[in-house]
Amino acid sequence: MSEALDTREYKVIGSRVVRPDGIDKVTGRAAFGADLNLPGMLLGVVLRSPHAHARIKSIDTSKAQAMDGVYAVITGADFPNASETEDPALSANVMAREKVLYHGHAVAAVAATSMAIANAAAAAIEVDYEPLKPVLSLDEAMADGATIIDEQLRTAGADEASDTPTNVAQFMRLDRGDVEQGFAEADVIVEGEFATPTVHQGYIEPHACVATINEGGQANVWCSTQGHFDVRSLAAKVLKINVADLRVTASEIGGGFGGKTTIYLEPVAIVMSGKARRPVKMTMTREEVFRASGPASATKSRIKIGAKSDGTLTAMQAWIGYEAGAFPGGPLAPGLMCVFAPYNAPNFLIEGVDVLVNKPKVAAYRAPGAPQAMYAGECMMDELARKLKIDPIDLRILNAVEEGSTATYGPKFKAIGFKACLEAAKAHPNYTRQLAEGEGRGIAAGFWFNAGMQSSAEVHVNENGTVTVIEGNPDIGGSRASMALMAAEELGIPYEQIRVIVADTESAGYTNVTGGSRVTFATGMAVIQASRDIITQLKERAAATWGIEEELVEWEDGHAVPKPGVNADVQPLSLADIAGNAGRTGGPILGRASLNARGAGPGFSVNLADVKIDRETGKVDVTRFTAIQDAGKAIHPSYVEGQMQGGAAQGIGWALNEEYIYDADGVMENAGFLDYRVPVASDLPMIDTQIIEIPNPTHPYGVRGVGETPIVAPLAAVANAVRDATGIRISELPLSPPRVLEALDAAEE
Amino acid sequence: MARVFIPDHLASVTDNVREVEVMASTFRELVQKLDERFPGAAEAIMGKVAVAIDGDIIHDPFLDPLEADSEVHFLHRIEGG
Incomplete structure (x- = not known):
């Protein structure tokens, strides 16, 4: 759709109505992935690899098969x-088939x-394994x-x-102009590794x-997912x-952030249901979630900027x-496309690689690839500002960058x-607020493309004039x-007269995943x-x-x-x-509509972070945080603010504490x-949040995606604040107490 | 004619030509004409890359219209999380 921006005054857009799914979610009635129980249902578990890298020599399931109460035992041999x-x-x-490629890789179920x-x-x-040397970085x-x-x-x-x-699964390059000439023209150059x-x-x-799957091969799956059509x-x-033999219903979802845009358990449960001729429920433990579902890539980067x-x-x-994990597919492309996206750079050279390691295959995580890339880029912009x-x-x-850049x-x-x-x-006011002694302030910018893609919707008019909207995106953020x-x-009717149904794959038109910050837009x-x-x-009816x-x-x-001037003796x-x-x-x-939405408006943000450092322990406390973001048009401002706050919280965690800690054998030591x-x-x-509204010209109300941009800037904003407070550039995340203390001690020596 | 910008990852298909002008009224026609000039271009593009037409990113382009002065950029596909 590309039509002129609707500039009218809105009646309900922009109001802070109560979400229809809220009461059931806060009272525990809402049905999540593990909440469905069916008659005769079995419970499934996965046997996972104790090795980060090993060849599977043989698997003997005979003892398991012989146990009372066991209805299905499967291995890779049971899959195509x-x-x-x-x-x-x-x-x-x-x-896994011939090899296991990370600690926690599924071997049998x-x-x-x-x-x-x-x-x-x-x-x-x-399982008889031949252990192999793991590759861990x-x-x-x-x-x-x-x-x-x-x-x-x-x-x-x-x-x-x-x-x-x-x-090395992939090499990628973006370039423009002559970067060497650009550096030759610079008065100041900053460089860093992160x-x-x-x-x-x-x-x-x-x-x-x-x-469940019946004798005719028709399967039903109920699951927690960001996209049941993708499942x-x-x-x-x-x-x-x-696909016609597989009906998928999305349960309510307790968070995904990109991690539920792929599948792990669903095919396993279907195969076991087929063997057992009974429904099979499978639920990961928290430990399994860490060890066997897709995290975000670890990265290394080198940045050089001239001005x-x-x-x-x-x-x-x-x-x-970017570490891809055990299979290709890290977020190399978006990361490289984001790293300098907010700036007019006459000459640039951006290169990168996607690299296999013996860790879980990475999955999308909110603006995949961008937080890591822009952490490095925005730290160097901070160093450039200091030098200049x-x-x-x-x-x-x-x-x-601005319109036309x-x-x-x-x-x-x-x-x-962005401007x-x-x-x-x-x-x-948080930018000029006086800092307390020992505090530091950092700023950073964030960027994400946002996506369009395919969506469908039906609108049904009920006999009393209420309306039901049927769509296919699991509701994560309201x-x-x-x-x-x-x-x-x-x-032109009240919000309260409308109900929205997230329907299953046989009841809603095809709709791409709840991801890419695309749902409110597309x-x-x-x-x-x-x-x-x-x-x-x-x-027509009137x-x-x-x-x-x-x-x-x-x-x-x-x-x-009747239109003005029409001579008709009728009542509205x-x-x-x-x-x-x-x-x-x-x-x-x-009514119905289906589309492949183009023209998703890019999202920009700026974050301000104030931190306080405990110089005895190295602990960093964020004392004040301000998230500013262009939402295009905030349909429901509270949910836009919620996205900004949630992204900030996750980004602060990424900056300060979160990390997978592996031992020398590739076993994650902190899986909880x-x-x-x-x-x-x-x-x-x-x-603190501030929504900026620069309408996206390709959406009837000016909407941009808002869900992913908020996680991009916090890493560098916090890191730049720590730099400001300590005078030390610590170039590796997280800025956990041991790392900060070590840097402080080293600076004193 | 539409200005078509070829990124690094497709430059091997176009013999390192990084910018071309193509007369086409749709994306499909543009790719057909690119393929006539650079055999293999259609195979490398169709269904594999996204495109930005006059600044609008399209994940899976095919029938999308082009203006006489459109700017076309090929991009890696971005889906997000």
Whole structure:
């Protein structure tokens, strides 16, 4: 859809209505992934690899099979050959075949009448492994003579094709101008190296599903997912079954942040259900979530920036390596496309690699790849401002992209709000508030593309004039409320008269995943179009009722009325009036829309962080945090603010404490929330928010995605604040007490 | 004619030509004409990369219209989390 921006005053858009799913969620009635129970249901568990890298010599399941209460025992042999599927890596990640590639990799599974029996049976499975040397870091993986994880792997995108096995899955480059000439023209150059650890999304609800499949091969899956259509297509690929034979229902979801855009348990449960001829429920423990679901990539990066003495950038250069985990597919491309995206760089060279290591295959995590890349880039912008003795916001304003600027990843920006965010930050009282002794302040910018993609929506008019919206995006951040607000705005009826149903794969039109910050933008456009389809029909029904031409009717404030000047002796008809008479004017009224949305508006943010350092322990406390972001148009401001606050909390955790800690054998040593420390409410100040609204010209209301941008800037904002407080640039995350204390001690020596 | 910018990862398909002008009214026609000039271009592009047409990123382009002065950039596909 590309139509002129609607500049009218909104009736309900922008109001802070109560979300319809809220009461059930806070009272415990809402049904999440593990909450479905079916008659005769079995419980399934996965046997996981104790090695980070090993060859499977044999698996003996006979003892497990013989146990009372055990109905199914499966291994990789029960799945279609991975190499013959459309997605061999996905298949091999769901269940290992010849090799295990990370500690926790699924090797076998059991379904039994109780968890105790299932666990005992899993323990009775005998697996004979030939341990291999694990590869646990980028440096190890890329070293000469490195252990090769996949002998078939060759580097995609390499300048020169090679037939030598490698752990480097992909090389990528973005460039413009002459970067060497740019550095030659610079008055000042800053350079730095940075590292970020493996981190997890930390969603509260573990992966869970219930699967059934009948003798005819028709399967039902209930699961916690960000996209049930994706579960359907991915599971169908792994199992080589017809998507028409697989119906997937999304449960309520307790967080995903990108980590629930893929599958782990669902094909396993389907295969076991097929063997047992009973429903099978599978639920990951928290430990399994850490060890076996996809975290975000660890990275290493090198950044070099050159500028004139007035701050004008002349050259930007980056190299960023992403750990992919055990299979290719780290967020290399988005990371490289984001690293310098907020700036006008006349000359740049951005390169990077996607590298296999013996860790879980990484999954998307909120603006995948961008937080790591922009952490490094924004720390160096901070160093540049210090070297030039220029206010860091002024430096960014001087070089900021705006409408018409060419992005480092290619196209020209349309209307964007980066400068507006920077100016809001400069004017914010938290930017000039006096710091206490020992405190430091950091600022950083964030960027994310946001996505469009495919969405569908139906709008049904009920007999009393209430409306049901049917769509296919699991509601993670309040999207039912946002969809209802947009339908209410279009139809001119109260928000409370609209219900929104997230329907299963056989009941809703195809819809891409709840991810990419796309739902309010793309599915929202589908809801708007479906509502406009309804309005067209309502006007037709009113015209028929009145006996006048359709084009003489318009829709105003929830009523059909004759156009001004039309000489018709009729009373306005409300939606309820028309709905109540629908049977006599043509039958039920329903509207629909399906689209592939283009023109998602990029999101920019600016964060301000104040920190206080305990110089005895090295502990960093965030004392004040301000998130400013361009939302285009905030359909429901509270949920936009919630996204900004949630992203800030996750980014602060990434900056200060979160990391996978591995031993020398590749075993994660902190696979639980006691030792993998995410911030809790008592760790954080209230996150101040300021929504900027620079409308996205391609959306009828100006909406931009808002869910991912908020996690991008906090890493550098906090790191820059620690730099400000200590005078020391610590270039590796997390800035945990031991690391900060070590740096403070080293500086004193 | 549409200005088409070729990124590094597709430069091997276009013999390192990084910018071309193509007369086309849709994305599909543009790719067909690129393929005529650079055999293999269609195979490398269709269904594999996203595109930005006049600043609008399209994840899976095909029938999307082009203006006479459109700017076309090929991009890696971004989905997000």
